[in-house]
Amino acid sequence: VAENGAHASQLLKGVLSIALLRLLAERESYGYELVTRLHDMGLPDIQDGSVYPALGRLERDGHITSRLVASQLGPARKYYRLSREGYKELAETERAWNNLVRAMEPILSTPVPSQPKEAAR
Amino acid sequence: MSELSMKDRARIEATVHQIDQALGGRVPRKKRREIRDELRSNLTEAATNVGAEEAIRQLGDLPALISSYAEVYRGRWDPRTAFWAAVITYAVLVFLTLVLPHWPIAGLAIVVLIGGILSLVPVTFLWLARRIARMMRATIPAPPSVR
Numbered sequence: 001v002a003e004n005g006a007h008a009s010q011l012l013k014g015v016l017s018i019a020l021l022r023l024l025a026e027r028e029s030y031g032y033e034l035v036t037r038l039h040d041m042g043l044p045d046i047q048d049g050s051v052y053p054a055l056g057r058l059e060r061d062g063h064i065t066s067r068l069v070a071s072q073l074g075p076a077r078k079y080y081r082l083s084r085e086g087y088k089e090l091a092e093t094e095r096a097w098n099n100l101v102r103a104m105e106p107i108l109s110t111p112v113p114s115q116p117k118e119a120a121r
Numbered sequence: 122m123s124e125l126s127m128k129d130r131a132r133i134e135a136t137v138h139q140i141d142q143a144l145g146g147r148v149p150r151k152k153r154r155e156i157r158d159e160l161r162s163n164l165t166e167a168a169t170n171v172g173a174e175e176a177i178r179q180l181g182d183l184p185a186l187i188s189s190y191a192e193v194y195r196g197r198w199d200p201r202t203a204f205w206a207a208v209i210t211y212a213v214l215v216f217l218t219l220v221l222p223h224w225p226i227a228g229l230a231i232v233v234l235i236g237g238i239l240s241l242v243p244v245t246f247l248w249l250a251r252r253i254a255r256m257m258r259a260t261i262p263a264p265p266s267v268r
Binding site (some may be wrong): 008076 | 154155156166169182190194
């Protein structure tokens with residue numbers, strides 16, 4: 001189970017920014033809320049420590065913007081939302097993701113033979 | 122959601138402080154403050170839901186988190202490198218002023234003054250060092266080509 005988790009974690013790292021852009025396209029959100037939303041959507045292996053720097057990277061690259069909002073629970077929250085560049089980036093990465101899924105689907109859908117075929121001499 | 126105890130708050134502060142200290146010299150101060158505030162806010166809310174210990178555990182591998190922050194927010198040059206380069210230069214310049222007693226006093230004063238200014242502005246020093254290196258390369262004749 002731990003090994004499956006490690007594999008899933010490596011795969012998730014690659015798609016984390018797409019997931020974050022998609023969630024922020026739906027509504028303005030802050031770091032911890034995004035983590036819980038990802039967990040609720042069936043991605044419980046995503047750790048808070050990978051989401052927060054990913055948000056920083058998206059903000060640095062101009063794909064999202066942020067603002068501080070006072071919170072009754074404690075310190076002010078940093079809310080993120082998509083920028084105009086972010087919407088473009090989301091459209092492009094969604095297109096790339098769909099192409100990748102289409103390409104991988106036939107590769108992974110065929111049953112794995114018990115023995116690989118030997119090369120013809 | 123539950124109210125956080127002093128112990129939980131102290132744990133959160135200790136974690137935030139640990140991350141902040143590790144980012145010292147690698148991330149600009151303003152960004153460090155932003156990271157600190159955001160981490161404190163997120164950890165506080167996570168701790169009210171799952172407890173401080175679990176909230177900190179959910180951050181995952183702290184060295185990996187620190188490296189990610191450093192990679193995201195690193196400036197054009199690493200301040201630590203420039204800082205030490207400036208300190209060494211200043212030490213060399215001071216040393217030169219002490220071991221070259223035949224220099225006129227005015228010359229020494231200028232060297233010390235320039236050294237002080239350059240060490241305060243590391244970027245200027247790096248720029249000057251590159252210029253000097255380029256000048257030295259230009260003055261050294263190229264080796265004869267081997268046939």
